Structure formats: C-alpha cells, structure tokens
Amino acid sequence: MAAVAGVVAVVTQTSVLHAEPGTPAPETPVPTIAAESTSEDAPEQASAAAPVPAPAVTAATYDPPTVDEVAYVRYLVSQDPSYAGTASVDGGAGAQYLSADLADPSLSADGDRRYTLFYFDYVTDQLQHYVVNLTAGTVESVTEGAGVQPAPTDQETLLAFQLLLADPLSQGIKDEFLAATGEELTDPAQTTFAAHAYTAGPADLGAETCGVQRCLQLMAQAPDGRYLTTTPLVVNLSAQTVTSVK
Numbered sequence: 001m002a003a004v005a006g007v008v009a010v011v012t013q014t015s016v017l018h019a020e021p022g023t024p025a026p027e028t029p030v031p032t033i034a035a036e037s038t039s040e041d042a043p044e045q046a047s048a049a050a051p052v053p054a055p056a057v058t059a060a061t062y063d064p065p066t067v068d069e070v071a072y073v074r075y076l077v078s079q080d081p082s083y084a085g086t087a088s089v090d091g092g093a094g095a096q097y098l099s100a101d102l103a104d105p106s107l108s109a110d111g112d113r114r115y116t117l118f119y120f121d122y123v124t125d126q127l128q129h130y131v132v133n134l135t136a137g138t139v140e141s142v143t144e145g146a147g148v149q150p151a152p153t154d155q156e157t158l159l160a161f162q163l164l165l166a167d168p169l170s171q172g173i174k175d176e177f178l179a180a181t182g183e184e185l186t187d188p189a190q191t192t193f194a195a196h197a198y199t200a201g202p203a204d205l206g207a208e209t210c211g212v213q214r215c216l217q218l219m220a221q222a223p224d225g226r227y228l229t230t231t232p233l234v235v236n237l238s239a240q241t242v243t244s245v246k
Contacts, residue, residue: 039155043071044078044094051075054137058113061105065115070100073115073132080139082128086121089156089214089237095119095128098150103131112136118150125213125238146212149197157195160216160235161188167242173220173228180222191228193220198234206243213238 043052052075055068077083078094086095096119103114112135119128127150129143152160164170165185177185185191195218199211207215214237218230232246 042097043074044083044097046075046078055134058135061111061113065100065102069113069115069134072137073100073117073134076132076137076139077117077119077130080130080142082142082144083119085123086119086128087123089120089122089159091122095121096153096156098153114140120150120214122214122238149199149211149214152195152197152216156214156216156237157193157218158188160195160237161193161218161220163235163237163240164218164230164233164242169233169242169244173230173233176226176228177222180224180226188220191220191222193218195219200234200245204234204245207234207236207245209239210234210236 046052052071054072055066059066059069074097083094086093088094088096098118098120100115100117103116105111105113108114112133115132115134117130117132119130120126121128121144124144126144126146127148129145130139131141132138133140165174165188174185177183177190181190183190195216198207198215198217200207200209200215204210209215216235216237218233218235220228220230222228232244234243234245235241236243
C-alpha cells in the first residue's frame with residue numbers, strides 16, 4: 001500500500017478538463033498521464049487471435065512514451081493473471097485504465113525500458129499499480145492498495161456527470177443553468193466541466209466511504225462562464241449514487 005501511495009502522489013493532483021464541444025483534437029496523439037482510450041478499441045480488449053504487437057522500434061531509454069509502446073504495455077497488463085475478474089467503471093470486464101508513464105530509468109541498471117501503469121478495479125475498489133518491462137515484454141510487478149485515488153479519466157468524469165444529472169439532487173444545478181441560458185440542462189456537453197477524486201472528511205455524512213470507494217466532485221461552467229453549484233454534491237462511482245455533503 002505504501003508503494004502505491006508513493007508512486008501515485010503526483011497523479012492525484014491532476015483533474016480532467018472537458019472543453020466545449022467542437023474543440024479540435026490534437027493532431028498527433030501523445031500518451032499522457034490521462035487515459036488515451038478506455039473504450040471497446042482499447043488495447044486491453046484485444047483478442048488472443050489478434051494481440052497488440054510489440055513496437056517495431058523501441059525508443060531509447062530516456063525518450064518520451066510512444067503511442068505504440070503504451071498500447072503494447074497495456075495489452076501485456078491485460079494478459080496478467082491479476083487482471084482477470086476485475087471490472088471497469090461501466091461494469092465491463094477488465095479494470096479501469098487510468099494512466100501510463102515511463103518508469104524512472106535511473107532505478108534500474110539493465111537499461112531496459114519500463115512503464116508504470118495504474119488501473120482501478122471497481123470489483124474490489126483497489127488501485128492496481130503495474131510495472132511492465134517493455135524490452136522483455138513482461139509484467140514485472142503488481143501492487144494493490146485501497147484508499148489512494150488518482151485523478152479521474154475522461155470516461156469516469158463523463159459518467160459521473162451523467163449520474164449527477166439523472167439524480168433529483170441535481171435540480172438546483174438545472175435551475176441555475178436554465179436561468180443562465182434559457183435552456184434545460186440534459187447533457188454534460190452543454191457545459192465545460194472538470195472533476196477531481198474526492199475523499200470524505202470527518203463531517204461528510206453520506207460520503208464516508210469516499211476515498212476507499214471511487215468518488216468524484218464535479219465543477220461545471222455554463223456557456224456564459226458562470227460556475228454551477230456542483231461542489232456540494234459527490235458522485236460515488238463505485239456505488240453509482242449521488243450524495244450531498246454540504
């Protein structure tokens with residue numbers, strides 16, 4: 001658990017921002033701390049008959065991550081026994097992919113290129129930390145722990161907002177949006193929004209499990225720039241519930 005907490009310390013500081021609809025995507029896909037793909041075309045979903053191939057060229061030790069490398073190490077994680085029986089935020093097979101980044105090359109003397117990856121298993125509410133040796137094509141270690149919550153992915157953030165809008169507790173937010181725009185708020189895409197992982201404080205009645213279970217707190221802006229009053233509400237993705245904490 002201590003190892004997971006130490007490695008994830010930086011990741012927890014980052015939230016995922018959603019731009020207004022129509023914002024162009026980056027021309028060149030670059031792996032970052034946020035998930036590149038958590039959908040049906042994700043590397044973890046590749047079949048044994050059509051596995052994700054190893055990169056044709058392995059980058060130098062200190063070169064930044066490449067798209068092909070990230071896809072391959074994610075596939076290797078999905079083949080590890082620890083991945084079996086896990087689930088993502090939407091209940092699909094396989095733990096929720098959170099992030100991938102290069103492991104510090106200075107920590108190894110063999111010159112191999114390694115990646116560190118984080119997943120969240122919604123079956124056990126455990127954070128999984130993998131170290132994958134890209135050069136050798138093997139998963140070298142798996143560490144699991146509870147109570148550590150990295151920043152949410154786009155998929156988790158979107159689902160949290162959808163759950164919020166479907167809950168009666170969101171009526172005040174919808175009223176604010178109607179007053180600001182003259183329109184009914186029915187879709188997260190009508191706003192600019194972000195989220196961060198939420199850990200319950202001593203006075204947060206109804207959200208006591210947040211921190212072990214995966215919970216998000218949303219921030220949303222109407223098109224005119226005003227912020228909607230979303231922060232008193234917490235979405236528990238593990239339980240698929242919405243709670244007021246203020």
